[in-house]
Amino acid sequence: MTVLQSYLAGQWFGSQAAKPLASAINGEIVAHTHDDAPDFAAAVDYARTTGTRELLKLDFQQRAARLKAMALYLQEHKKALYALSRHTGATKGDNAFDIDGGFGTLFAYASMGRKELPSGNVLHEGPVMPLGKNNHFAGTHILVPRRGVAVHINAFNFPVWGMLEKFAGNFLAGMPCIVKPATATSYLTEACVRLMQDSGALPDGALQLVIGGTGDLLDQLDEQDMVTFTGSASTARKLRAHPNLINRSIPFNAEADSLNSAILAPDVTPDDEEFDLLAKEVVREMTVKAGQKCTAIRRILVPRQHLDAFADRLIQRLEKVTMGDPDEEGVRMGALASLDQKEDVAAAVNDLLNTCECIFGGNGDPRPIGQGTDKGAFFGPRLLRSKDPHADGGAHDIEAFGPVSTLMGYGDLDEAIALADKGKGSLVTTFATKDPQNAARAIPVLAARHGRLQVLNAESAKESTGHGAPLPMLKHGGPGRAGGGEELGGIRAVRHYLQRTAIQGSPTMLAAVTGEYVRGADVLETEVHPFRRHFDDLAIGESLLTHRRTVTEADIVNFGCLSGDHFYMHFDEIAAKDSQFGKRIAHGYFLLSAAAGLFVSPAPGPVLANYGLDTLRFINPVGAGDTIQARLTCKRKIDQGKAGPDGTPQGVVVWDVQVTNQNDELVASYDILTLVAKKKGDA
Numbered sequence: 001m002t003v004l005q006s007y008l009a010g011q012w013f014g015s016q017a018a019k020p021l022a023s024a025i026n027g028e029i030v031a032h033t034h035d036d037a038p039d040f041a042a043a044v045d046y047a048r049t050t051g052t053r054e055l056l057k058l059d060f061q062q063r064a065a066r067l068k069a070m071a072l073y074l075q076e077h078k079k080a081l082y083a084l085s086r087h088t089g090a091t092k093g094d095n096a097f098d099i100d101g102g103f104g105t106l107f108a109y110a111s112m113g114r115k116e117l118p119s120g121n122v123l124h125e126g127p128v129m130p131l132g133k134n135n136h137f138a139g140t141h142i143l144v145p146r147r148g149v150a151v152h153i154n155a156f157n158f159p160v161w162g163m164l165e166k167f168a169g170n171f172l173a174g175m176p177c178i179v180k181p182a183t184a185t186s187y188l189t190e191a192c193v194r195l196m197q198d199s200g201a202l203p204d205g206a207l208q209l210v211i212g213g214t215g216d217l218l219d220q221l222d223e224q225d226m227v228t229f230t231g232s233a234s235t236a237r238k239l240r241a242h243p244n245l246i247n248r249s250i251p252f253n254a255e256a257d258s259l260n261s262a263i264l265a266p267d268v269t270p271d272d273e274e275f276d277l278l279a280k281e282v283v284r285e286m287t288v289k290a291g292q293k294c295t296a297i298r299r300i301l302v303p304r305q306h307l308d309a310f311a312d313r314l315i316q317r318l319e320k321v322t323m324g325d326p327d328e329e330g331v332r333m334g335a336l337a338s339l340d341q342k343e344d345v346a347a348a349v350n351d352l353l354n355t356c357e358c359i360f361g362g363n364g365d366p367r368p369i370g371q372g373t374d375k376g377a378f379f380g381p382r383l384l385r386s387k388d389p390h391a392d393g394g395a396h397d398i399e400a401f402g403p404v405s406t407l408m409g410y411g412d413l414d415e416a417i418a419l420a421d422k423g424k425g426s427l428v429t430t431f432a433t434k435d436p437q438n439a440a441r442a443i444p445v446l447a448a449r450h451g452r453l454q455v456l457n458a459e460s461a462k463e464s465t466g467h468g469a470p471l472p473m474l475k476h477g478g479p480g481r482a483g484g485g486e487e488l489g490g491i492r493a494v495r496h497y498l499q500r501t502a503i504q505g506s507p508t509m510l511a512a513v514t515g516e517y518v519r520g521a522d523v524l525e526t527e528v529h530p531f532r533r534h535f536d537d538l539a540i541g542e543s544l545l546t547h548r549r550t551v552t553e554a555d556i557v558n559f560g561c562l563s564g565d566h567f568y569m570h571f572d573e574i575a576a577k578d579s580q581f582g583k584r585i586a587h588g589y590f591l592l593s594a595a596a597g598l599f600v601s602p603a604p605g606p607v608l609a610n611y612g613l614d615t616l617r618f619i620n621p622v623g624a625g626d627t628i629q630a631r632l633t634c635k636r637k638i639d640q641g642k643a644g645p646d647g648t649p650q651g652v653v654v655w656d657v658q659v660t661n662q663n664d665e666l667v668a669s670y671d672i673l674t675l676v677a678k679k680k681g682d683a
C-alpha cells in the first residue's frame with residue numbers, strides 16, 4: 001500500500017494511511033493520503049529561517065540557473081510522471097499541458113530570469129527621479145524578496161503545471177513556498193516534488209509539500225507571507241475571508257472557476273476558414289483534459305443565422321472523439337479526475353438543462369475503451385444550446401467542469417459582447433474574425449472583463465498556441481468571477497513575491513543601495529581606462545571623462561556622405577533656418593559615433609563586444625562649432641555565469657554615457673551594453 005508523504009521541515013513525513021485515492025481510469029487505489037498530523041508552525045518557521053537563508057545565499061541569476069538545472073533533471077525523468085498521470089484521467093496529449101507544460105514554464109522562467117533580472121537580490125525599478133533642484137536628493141524604487149513563505153493551494157486538474165507555474169515565480173524571487181495540491185491528484189504532485197528534491201537544485205527549505213488538509217497552516221502566517229489559490233469560487237471566497245489573512249493584510253491571489261467564451265464574429269460565414277477554425281478550437285477545449293481546464297470554452301456565441309450550421313460542425317467533430325484508457329491506441333479523451341468530479345459535472349449539466357437543451361451527448365455515453373474503465377470517471381462530451389441567451393442563471397452562471405459547452409445565438413456585435421460580459425469576468429475569450437475593424441471594436445471593450453483575449457483568424461491559426469493554453473510570458477488570471485488574480489506574465493510573476501519600496505536619498509546613497517550607478521552619484525576615476533578592466537575588477541561608478549572634440553562642417557558633410565543621410569536638417573541651410581533649431585545640426589548618429597571615438601580604448605582588451613544600446617535620447621542640438629565631450633561610467637554588472645563561444649568566461653556590463661556640449665548641457669544620453677571578459681579561469 002502506498003502512503004503519500006508530506007515534505008515538511010526537510011523531512012518526508014507521514015506513514016499512517018488515511019484517504020484512498022482512486023485511479024480515474026479503472027477505480028483501482030493508486031495511493032493513500034497520510035493520517036499523521038503535520039506541525040505547520042514548524043513548517044512555516046523552517047521556511048522563514050532555513051528556506052529564506054538558503055535561497056538568499058543565491059542571487060536572482062543563480063536561482064535562474066538552478067531553475068534551468070531543475071527543469072533539465074525533470075525532463076530526463078518525466079516518464080515516471082507520465083505513468084502516474086494516466087490515473088488522473090490524462091491522455092498523452094493532456095500530459096503535454098500538465099507535465100511538459102510545467103517543465104516548459106520552468107525553462108521559460110529560467111531564461112527570462114537570466115535576461116531580465118540583475119545579479120544580487122535587489123531589483124532596481126527606475127528611473128531615478130531628481131527631487132531637488134540641484135540633484136542632491138532623488139528618489140527611486142527597489143524590489144526585495146519578501147521575508148516570509150508563499151502558500152500555494154492548487155486545483156486537482158493540473159497537479160504538475162499548477163505547482164510549477166506558481167513555484168517558478170516565488171523561487172526566482174527568493175521566497176520559499178509550501179505547496180498544497182488538491183488531494184484527488186496529489187500522488188502526481190508528490191512524485192514531482194520527489195524529483196525536484198533529487199535534482200539537487202533545490203536549496204533546503206525552498207519547497208515544502210502538504211498532502212491532505214491545511215489544518216492550522218493559514219493561522220500560522222504573518223505579514224510577510226502570502227497565499228495563492230486556484231480552485232472553486234466558493235473556496236476562494238472562504239479563504240479570502242480567513243480572519244488571519246484579513247487581520248494581517250496577507251496578500252491573497254485567487255484564480256477561480258471562469259465561464260470563458262468564444263465568439264464567432266458577425267463577419268464570418270460557414271464558407272470561411274475561420275468558421276471551421278473556431279469549431280476545432282471549441283472541440284479541442286471540450287476534450288483536452290476532458291474539459292477540466294480553468295480556461296476551457298464554456299459558452300459559444302454565434303450569429304443567430306449560423307447557429308444550426310455551427311452546431312453541425314461541432315457535432316461532426318464531437319462524433320469522432322474516442323474516450324477511454326489513455327494507454328489504449330486511438331483514445332483522444334480521458335476521464336474526469338475522480339468519481340466525485342463526475343458526480344459534480346453530472347449535477348451541473350442537470351442544472352444547465354433547466355435553461356438549455358442538449359444537442360449532443362447525454363443519451364448514454366458509449367462504453368469507454370479499455371479494461372476496467374467501467375469503474376473509471378468517464379463522462380462523454382455534452383453540447384448544449386441555450387433557450388434564452390439573455391436569461392440569468394444557466395450557462396452564464398453554472399460551471400460544469402468537464403467536457404460541456406453551451407451554444408448561444410446573438411444578433412449583432414454589441415449583443416455578442418454583452419453576452420460574453422454576462423460571465424462576470426473570465427480568464428480568456430477567443431474572438432474569431434476576418435475583419436481587423438471588428439477586432440479593434442470588440443477587443444478593447446471585452447478587455448475590461450477578461451484576463452486574455454485571443455483573436456483567431458486563418459493567419460494566426462497557423463501558429464496559434466490555442467485558446468486554452470496560458471503562456472509563461474503572458475498574464476494568466478481574470479477579473480471578477482475568474483478570481484481577480486494574476487499569475488505568469490513574464491517577470492511580473494516574480495514581482496508578486498517581491499516587496500516594492502520607494503527609496504529617497506542622495507544619488508550616491510541610491511547608487512550604493514541599488515547596486516547601480518545613478519547620475520549625480522560620486523564616480524571613481526583612476527589612471528586605468530575602464531575598458532582595460534576585467535569584469536571582476538570593474539567597480540560600479542568607475543568612470544572616464546574624455547577629451548573634447550569640436551564638431552565641424554566637414555564632420556556633418558562627411559557623415560552625410562558616408563551614411564547617405566542627406567536630411568534637410570543637416571544639408572539645407574534655408575529649411576534648417578526655418579526649423580525649430582534655426583540652424584543646420586549634426587546627425588544624432590554622428591554624435592553616437594563621435595562619442596564612441598572619444599571613449600573607446602582601441603587595443604584588444606577585456607571588452608569583447610558591444611551588443612546594443614538602451615534608453616537613447618538626443619536632448620539638445622549640436623551644430624558646427626559646438627564642442628562635445630563624453631562621460632562613460634560603469635552602471636550595472638550582470639554575472640550570468642556564461643562563457644563565450646571560445647570558452648571565455650564573461651559578464652554583461654552596462655555603461656552610462658552622457659555626451660555634453662561646451663556649456664555642460666546634455667546633448668545625448670544612453671546606456672551601452674557590452675560583454676566583458678572575466679580573468680582567466682574565473683568561471
Ligand code: NDP
Nearest residue numbers: 154155156181182183214230231232235255256257294401
Ligand atoms: P476546491 O476549491 O474545492 O479546491 C481547490 C484547492 O483548495 C484544493 O487544493 C483543496 O484541497 C483546497 N481547499 C478546499 N477547501 C479548503 C479549505 N477550507 N482550506 C484550505 N484549502 C482548501 O476546488 P476543486 O479542486 O474541488 O475543484 C472544484 C471546482 O473548482 C471545479 O469544479 C472548478 O469549478 C473549479 N476549478 C477551477 C480551476 C481554475 O484554475 N480556475 C481549476 C480547477 C478547478 P482538497 O483537494 O484537499 O480539498
